Amino acid sequence: EDQVTQSPEALRLQEGESSSLNCSYTVSGLRGLFWYRQDPGKGPEFLFTLYSAGEEKEKERLKATLTKKESFLHITAPKPEDSATYLCAVQRAGFQKLVFGTGTRLLVSP
Amino acid sequence: NAGVTQTPKFRILKIGQSMTLQCTQDMNHNYMYWYRQDPGMGLKLIYYSVGAGITDKGEVPNGYNVSRSTTEDFPLRLELAAPSQTSVYFCASSYSGGGYQETQYFGPGTRLLVL
Numbered sequence: 001e002d003q004v005t006q007s008p009e010a011l012r013l014q015e016g017e018s019s020s021l022n023c024s025y026t027v028s029g030l031r032g033l034f035w036y037r038q039d040p041g042k043g044p045e046f047l048f049t050l051y052s053a054g055e056e057k058e059k060e061r062l063k064a065t066l067t068k069k070e071s072f073l074h075i076t077a078p079k080p081e082d083s084a085t086y087l088c089a090v091q092r093a094g095f096q097k098l099v100f101g102t103g104t105r106l107l108v109s110p
Numbered sequence: 111n112a113g114v115t116q117t118p119k120f121r122i123l124k125i126g127q128s129m130t131l132q133c134t135q136d137m138n139h140n141y142m143y144w145y146r147q148d149p150g151m152g153l154k155l156i157y158y159s160v161g162a163g164i165t166d167k168g169e170v171p172n173g174y175n176v177s178r179s180t181t182e183d184f185p186l187r188l189e190l191a192a193p194s195q196t197s198v199y200f201c202a203s204s205y206s207g208g209g210y211q212e213t214q215y216f217g218p219g220t221r222l223l224v225l
Contacts, residue, residue, distance in 0.1 A: 004152065034213065043114075043200050043216035044153075087153070096141055096160070096206065097168065098214060100152035 002027040006088050006101035013078055013108050021073040021104045023088030031093040033071050035064050038085045038103070047073075047086075078108045112136055114217035116201050122223045123191040131186040131220050133201030141204045142184035143168075143214060144176065146197040153200065159184055160206075191224045198222070 005024045013019055025033065032051050036044035048057045050066035057064050061082065063074040073086055085105045089098040117132045135142065140161045145153040145168075155168030159178040173195055175187040184203075188195060198221050202214040 036216075041219075043218045046213050046215060049213055089153075096143075096158060096204075097155050098153075100154075102150060102152045 002090060002092055002099040004088055004090055004099055004101035006086075006104050008104060009102070010105040011107070013075075013106070015079055015108055015110050016077045018074070018076045018078070020075070021086055021106070023071040023073070023101055024069060025071070025088070025090045026069075027090045027092050027099070029093040031091045031095070033066055034089045034091070034098065035071070035073055036087040036089065038087055044087055075106070078106075080108045080110050082106065083108045114201055114203055114215055116199075116217040116220050118220060119218070120221045120223075122225060123188075124225060125191060125193065127191050128187070128189050129191070129222075131188075131199055131201075131222075133184045133186070133217060134182050135184075135201075135203040135215075135217075136182065137203060137205070137215070138181065139203035139205045139212075139215075140181065141206055141214075142178065143202040143204075144174070144184070144186045145200045145202065146170065147200060147219075148197050156186065156199075188222075193224050196222060196224045 007022045035047040038044045048064040053068045085103040087103045089100040114135045143158040144156040147153045154170045157176040159165045201217040204214040205212045
């Protein structure tokens with residue numbers, strides 16, 4: 001069974017304090033690993049898709065990386081507006097279904 | 111281009127009542143999905159559709175029904191509401207075809223409370 005585990009559950013940072021969120025996964029034949037951002041009371045907002053080990057993608061202060069067992073979302077010099085829940089999901093090759101982790105709640109204090 | 115829209119935003123139901131959650135997308139996506147999100151749990155797939163007239167069960171389909179008569183709309187029906195169906199419901203859509211598959215894009219959600 002495909003599984004996604006995200007850690008930590010919650011993370012509190014000071015503005016400018018860089019850190020990383022972890023997404024560990026097991027899947028039979030990875031088609032893609034997805035990162036979403038979710039603000040309170042809103043739907044998940046797409047950030048990145050990673051397809052193969054070694055791939056990296058960046059967007060502003062966020063950088064996502066992928067290995068054969070896990071993905072990291074690195075946040076460099078975060079700002080309060082980066083506060084949100086970050087969701088990781090995997091998709092098995094040949095399937096449409098996404099399997100989601102429970103998310104990491106990030107709070108960035110000024 | 112509104113993306114994925116959902117109505118209503120919030121609803122309170124009594125046990126045993128029925129309702130339909132509406133979902134519409136204007137991106138001409140062929141795939142549409144319904145997820146539920148409970149506190150401390152990841153999003154769980156309820157039903158999905160690969161195109162008009164074709165639907166299939168996800169992980170947690172019990173207590174729900176769907177239909178897809180058009181490309182744009184994918185309503186979710188609760189026939190006999192139960193407290194266990196208290197949740198936030200998200201609709202999503204994506205395009206898949208010719209070996210190409212896009213990301214799933216989500217709507218803003220419907221918060222449902224069953225009392």
